[in-house]
Amino acid sequence: MSQNQQSGDEASAESESLITTDVQPAETNRRSRSATILETRDLSVYYGDDRALTDVSIEIPEHSVTALIGPSGCGKSTFLRCLNRMNDLIDACRVEGEVTLRGKNVYDEDVDPVALRRQIGQVFQKPNPFPKSIRDNVTYGLEVQGKSATDEDVERALKGAALWDEVKDQLGSSGLDLSGGQQQRLCIARAIAPDPEVILMDEPTSALDPVAASKIEDLIDDLAEEYTVVIVTHNMQQAARISDRTAVFLTGGELVEYDDTATIFEDPADDRVEDYITGKFG
Amino acid sequence: MARTEYQEQLDELRSNVVAMGELVIDRYDAALTALEAKNESLAREVIEGDGDVNESYLALEGDCIDLFALQQPVASDLRFVASSFKIITDLERIADLAVNVAEYAIAAERERYPEIDLAHIGTETGAMLAEAVAAYEAGDAELAAEIADRDDAVDRLCSDASNAIVEDLIRTEYDDDPAELMDDVSRLLLTVRDLERVGDHAVNVCARTVYMTDHDTELLY
Numbered sequence: 001m002s003q004n005q006q007s008g009d010e011a012s013a014e015s016e017s018l019i020t021t022d023v024q025p026a027e028t029n030r031r032s033r034s035a036t037i038l039e040t041r042d043l044s045v046y047y048g049d050d051r052a053l054t055d056v057s058i059e060i061p062e063h064s065v066t067a068l069i070g071p072s073g074c075g076k077s078t079f080l081r082c083l084n085r086m087n088d089l090i091d092a093c094r095v096e097g098e099v100t101l102r103g104k105n106v107y108d109e110d111v112d113p114v115a116l117r118r119q120i121g122q123v124f125q126k127p128n129p130f131p132k133s134i135r136d137n138v139t140y141g142l143e144v145q146g147k148s149a150t151d152e153d154v155e156r157a158l159k160g161a162a163l164w165d166e167v168k169d170q171l172g173s174s175g176l177d178l179s180g181g182q183q184q185r186l187c188i189a190r191a192i193a194p195d196p197e198v199i200l201m202d203e204p205t206s207a208l209d210p211v212a213a214s215k216i217e218d219l220i221d222d223l224a225e226e227y228t229v230v231i232v233t234h235n236m237q238q239a240a241r242i243s244d245r246t247a248v249f250l251t252g253g254e255l256v257e258y259d260d261t262a263t264i265f266e267d268p269a270d271d272r273v274e275d276y277i278t279g280k281f282g
Numbered sequence: 283m284a285r286t287e288y289q290e291q292l293d294e295l296r297s298n299v300v301a302m303g304e305l306v307i308d309r310y311d312a313a314l315t316a317l318e319a320k321n322e323s324l325a326r327e328v329i330e331g332d333g334d335v336n337e338s339y340l341a342l343e344g345d346c347i348d349l350f351a352l353q354q355p356v357a358s359d360l361r362f363v364a365s366s367f368k369i370i371t372d373l374e375r376i377a378d379l380a381v382n383v384a385e386y387a388i389a390a391e392r393e394r395y396p397e398i399d400l401a402h403i404g405t406e407t408g409a410m411l412a413e414a415v416a417a418y419e420a421g422d423a424e425l426a427a428e429i430a431d432r433d434d435a436v437d438r439l440c441s442d443a444s445n446a447i448v449e450d451l452i453r454t455e456y457d458d459d460p461a462e463l464m465d466d467v468s469r470l471l472l473t474v475r476d477l478e479r480v481g482d483h484a485v486n487v488c489a490r491t492v493y494m495t496d497h498d499t500e501l502l503y
Contacts, residue, residue, distance in 0.1 A: 277357055279285035
């Protein structure tokens with residue numbers, strides 16, 4: 001097993017210095033639904049002396065929705081942030097083990113974290129559009145890459161986020177003027193504009209009302225046709241509704257069980273998972 | 283333990299399904315007793331008491347739907363509620379079959395085929411039913427599988443009884459009114475089938491218990 005160890009300081013410095021360096025694209029051909037796109041091997045994360053994640057090994061199939069569930073503090077968000085090196089931005093964070101995207105270790109020195117994050121986009125818990133126009137929000141990711149965004153790019157991303165019909169006549173309006181649910185879909189449009197391979201979502205509906213949340217859930221299902229979605233959710237029924245595979249993390253940052261979602265919710269193998277999802281624990 | 287009220291609702295569902303099972307067992311036993319003893323008043327009690335079973339069924343069906351809708355059970359809880367939801371249907375059908383047996387006890391001319399041992403078949407299927415309810419209550423998949431295995435023997439008993447009735451009908455020249463004869467024979471054949479169906483429903487209860495306990499669908503299909 002190869003290991004990567006780096007301090008948050010080093011990672012942050014690298015993040016700044018390599019900002020203009022594109023990560024070399026891995027294989028571009030779309031594989032079968034069962035092919036692994038993301039893999040972690042013995043992934044551990046420390047915040048100072050505290051271990052937040054313990055030897056997590058997992059294979060995430062492409063064009064699927066993988067849900068990460070578990071009680072607060074179990075490490076699922078930490079795990080998510082490792083996948084596109086968002087943890088690099090936390091000074092005290094130290095990562096051991098491997099995260100590979102199509103076989104390429106994303107912690108290798110020749111990988112530019114910023115470029116990586118265009119391949120592995122992220123949507124956060126609270127909608128966080130920039131204080132810019134709807135159009136500028138969508139084109140931001142492309143322009144950071146030095147690419148000019150066309151009207152077609154904007155339309156494609158907004159259609160991909162199921163927002164086009166609602167905003168096509170107001171692309172110059174501020175993204176902050178949209179409703180919460182629309183803002184979150186705008187953030188999804190921003191994430192998919194650079195055509196990533198993977199979209200990470202960290203509780204993307206927890207700040208939304210049920211109707212807005214259901215639109216996002218429908219959208220996630222559609223997104224999985226083109227992208228690989230990894231989602232952290234506290235809502236187990238949401239995980240059951242929208243995901244193909246579910247990973248259950250428990251306290252101590254341990255991945256306890258990872259299987260087809262139907263198996264997890266109908267017949268989990270581990271008693272601790274059974275106790276957690278039925279509410280007997282946590 | 284978290285979700286205390288939910289856990290209490292699950293415990294209550296199990297207790298109430300078992301109570302419904304015991305009520306159905308009592309009604310079935312009473313119907314068999316009425317048949318053997320030609321006790322018309324007891325038979326009428328079974329027939330008139332079917333409403334109690336139906337009320338119990340509807341209440342439990344509502345409880346299961348509430349649990350699905352409001353508590354969204356998963357894993358073993360899901361299998362338990364789903365199995366209970368199906369099992370109460372089997373119990374309700376068994377109560378209907380007990381009513382059929384009770385009606386036969388009132389109407390039938392049992393002297394015609396004394397060698398057909400309905401009591402034996404009824405005792406066997408009644409025992410299967412009682413043990414199936416006990417297996418459900420205990421979550422005992424091994425016992426449930428053993429009970430289900432006994433159904434083939436019951437099927438043979440019923441098949442032998444039906445064949446004997448039909449052979450007798452073919453070979454014997456009766457002086458009775460043909461319509462009355464056919465009515466007696468068809469009622470008896472239907473009763474044999476009803477007793478056999480009780481065994482089938484007991485097997486269904488066992489199959490759901492095995493699924494509930496071990497997530498094993500082998501007996502279901």
